[in-house]
Amino acid sequence: MSDLAMVQEDVPGKRVPLVLGKQDFHSVTESVAGIVEGPTPHKWKLLFVLALSILLILLGSLGRLVTKGIGVWGNNTTVGWAWDITGFVFWIGIGHAGTLISAILFLFRQKWRTSINRAAEAMTIFAVMSAGIYPLFHVGRVWFAYWLFPIPNQMGMWPNFKSPLFWDVCAVSTYATVSILFWYVGLVPDLATLRDRAKTKTRQIVYGIFALGWRGSHRHWLNYERAYGILAGLSAPLVLSVHTIVSFDFAVSIIPGWHTTIFPPYFVAGAIFSGFAMVMTLMIIARKAFGLERLITMRHLENMNKVIVATGTMVGYAYAVEFFIAWYSGNPYESFALMNRAFGPYKWAYWTMVSCNVIFPQLFWFKKVRTSIPAMFVISIIVNIGMWFERFVIIVTSLSRDFLPSSWAYFRPTIFDITTFFGTFGLFMTMFLLFLRFLPMVAIGEVKSVLPAADAHPHHDDDGHDAPGSEGMSKEPVHAA
Amino acid sequence: MPREPERNKKGDRPAVDAGHAAAKAMSEAAVEPTTSSTEADSGEVFALMGRFESPAEITHACEALRDAGYKHFDAHTPFAVHGLEKAMGLPPSRLPFIVLGGGITGLVSAISFAYWSQAVDYPLVIGGKLAFSFQAFIPIFFELTVLFAAFATFFGMWGLNRLPTFFHPVHTYPSFHRASDDSFIVSVEARDPKFDMTKTRELLEKLGAREIGAVEA
Known part of the structure; x- marks a missing residue:
């Protein structure tokens, strides 16, 4: 049990090791690469067909939208933004957990991230893709979507750089780009592993191309780890900026219920909250389906649950502060908007949101709930529903009761609102299933580096344990604090 | 090589x-x-x-x-x-210098492009604000700095490693x-x-x- 003791020495108190069982370098390679190399599981095929069918629903709905115009959605004159922007913010929010796990937890030297970061990063990219559907198609004439970018029009006019909507274009496209770069950098050594293990020529060539001829040279690792650390450092403020800017879409306008300074931190907390819930939903299924219980352990799940309860409480605090400020500011429009939110025609949505986001996650204070797979699975889904409602409540309640009572209207979604949103899950699932099938879903190299056997100097407790990228930054014993 | x-x-x-x-x-x-x-x-x-x-x-x-x-x-x-x-x-690793260069390039190009397009090429008065009020441009400056720095990191790292x-x-x-x-x-x-x-x-x-x-x- 000396190896057990060594894993534990990085943390105060007694904690379970990051990787369970007698794992050596080869068994880690086997258990992860084996998933990609083995025969296609039957269940995977079934799920893939299901995902593709849902994706077809998306394509059909978008086809309808493009041929008929955005009138196929239920948006009306007052509620000019409805399910489209709700879906966009929902998916962008989910996309935050991946970068949070890969960048911020990395910078804080949270080694437990190594088992889940790859899948979470993949989830980020696919969530951002799903989110991207909305800005792309809400322009109606999708072939003019390039107008979003800073290109002068036929009169030589530029897009307005002072508009939060333009900031949003910059933020989301930067975020998508940096997330892909970060993910790919992390993948290269593992792609080299797959290349080296390839049994067929096709696999060898395809993985070989994407592995870029990686040969694990320490001269390369030195630059690689520095690059990984820098990308993490760049992504951490980036991930915070993205949802901040998404919240500016609302907060910079003068609509009551939107025009508040709490929006940026509130949105960021909500994004992390929903993203972790989505990672949780996916990881619970994936670890079970692929037998990765020893790599993605209860400790990982429990830690994620702790993040969920923390961010859920922050979100609950933000709901309360909105009300407090509405009263304290003495602004009648603001207090009307908030009262209308909680007790107006959309009160059912508001209270669904509160119960899903604030009440249910509180169950994670109990260790029994925090460590029960069925309980956390259910709660993770509840949180995702709640976070969808949060965006819906913010967007629709404020718009449906604007400054001119004669234009007040109740928003009802059309079938195409529903199928478009439902269809984005098809896109997300299709991409995620392809990822599970063809790419290593756990960062093989990084997990090896947290094994006790990875320690080059067993007598120094600060070397060899860290995840890649900590070179040059973790020369001080990080766990001393 | x-x-x-x-x-x-x-x-x-x-x-x-x-x-x-x-x-x-x-x-x-x-x-x-x-x-x-x-x-x-x-x-x-x-x-x-x-x-x-x-x-x-x-x-x-x-x-x-x-x-x-x-x-x-x-x-x-x-x-x-x-x-x-x-x-x-x-x-x-020499990579940080490349990244610094990338980040500075990103910031300088963001500032000069935003200034030129919004205040020189076709100034627009929106909400009675100045054509170029730097506060409203900070999100764009930040995003472009990060984008260029990330590209510099990515390509700089593969360049230093002579990969692919x-x-x-x-x-x-x-x-x-x-x-x-x-x-x-x-x-x-x-x-x-x-x-x-x-x-x-x-x-x-x-x-x-x-x-x-x-x-x-």
């Missing part, structure tokens, strides 16, 4: 090389130590390689090679073994596939002034390397 990428543009090299070049190196590895001293003079040999099984072993081996005065040697490991750069006597290089002589070492699995492989290049087929091999043997063998350039 710069000639490598062109040669391998098609990208099908890994399959081909790992295939029969591995077989070629297999016979190389089987060569007796007595005959290998003659190969050293032929100029064909790229490096002498050996395999270790733990991070501690390869760290020790690299320290020994460094102390013996070798400069052109490398370690091939399945993950970054921390402290190995010290054991190999490597300087820190789809073929490299070390790939022909028979057990090289294990360097991405569970082995820690050292390569001592023949261009090193200290390199000597017999003496280097003896040193590697003494350090406990397994499957010592030469690879051809």
Whole structure:
């Protein structure tokens, strides 16, 4: 049990090791690469067909939208933004957990991230893709979507750089780009592993191309780890900026219920909250389906649950502060908007949101709930529903009761609102299933580096344990604090 | 080494090389130590390689090679073994300077582009605000700085590593596939002034390397 003791020495108190069982370098390679190399599981095929069918629903709905115009959605004159922007913010929010796990937890030297970061990063990219559907198609004439970018029009006019909507274009496209770069950098050594293990020529060539001829040279690792650390450092403020800017879409306008300074931190907390819930939903299924219980352990799940309860409480605090400020500011429009939110025609949505986001996650204070797979699975889904409602409540309640009572209207979604949103899950699932099938879903190299056997100097407790990228930054014993 | 990428543009090299070049190196590895001293003079040999099984072993081996005065040697490991750069006597990465350059380029281009397009080329008065009020441009400055810095990191890192290089002589070492699995492989290049087929091999043997063998350039 000396190896057990060594894993534990990085943390105060007694904690379970990051990787369970007698794992050596080869068994880690086997258990992860084996998933990609083995025969296609039957269940995977079934799920893939299901995902593709849902994706077809998306394509059909978008086809309808493009041929008929955005009138196929239920948006009306007052509620000019409805399910489209709700879906966009929902998916962008989910996309935050991946970068949070890969960048911020990395910078804080949270080694437990190594088992889940790859899948979470993949989830980020696919969530951002799903989110991207909305800005792309809400322009109606999708072939003019390039107008979003800073290109002068036929009169030589530029897009307005002072508009939060333009900031949003910059933020989301930067975020998508940096997330892909970060993910790919992390993948290269593992792609080299797959290349080296390839049994067929096709696999060898395809993985070989994407592995870029990686040969694990320490001269390369030195630059690689520095690059990984820098990308993490760049992504951490980036991930915070993205949802901040998404919240500016609302907060910079003068609509009551939107025009508040709490929006940026509130949105960021909500994004992390929903993203972790989505990672949780996916990881619970994936670890079970692929037998990765020893790599993605209860400790990982429990830690994620702790993040969920923390961010859920922050979100609950933000709901309360909105009300407090509405009263304290003495602004009648603001207090009307908030009262209308909680007790107006959309009160059912508001209270669904509160119960899903604030009440249910509180169950994670109990260790029994925090460590029960069925309980956390259910709660993770509840949180995702709640976070969808949060965006819906913010967007629709404020718009449906604007400054001119004669234009007040109740928003009802059309079938195409529903199928478009439902269809984005098809896109997300299709991409995620392809990822599970063809790419290593756990960062093989990084997990090896947290094994006790990875320690080059067993007598120094600060070397060899860290995840890649900590070179040059973790020369001080990080766990001393 | 710069000639490598062109040669391998098609990208099908890994399959081909790992295939029969591995077989070629297999016979190389089987060569007796007595005959290998003659190969050293032929100029064909790229490096002498050996395999270790733990991070501690390869760290020790690299320290020994460094102390013996070798400069052109490398370690091939399945993950970054921390402290190995010290054991190999490597300087820190120059990447941060490239990233700084990328970040500054991003910021300067964001400022100049935003200023030119919004205040010079076609100024618009929106909400009675100045055409160029820097506060409203900060999100864009920030995003573009991050974007350029990230590109600089990405391309700078592969540039410094001279990757993609789809073929490299070390790939022909028979057990090289294990360097991405569970082995820690050292390569001592023949261009090193200290390199000597017999003496280097003896040193590697003494350090406990397994499957010592030469690879051809």
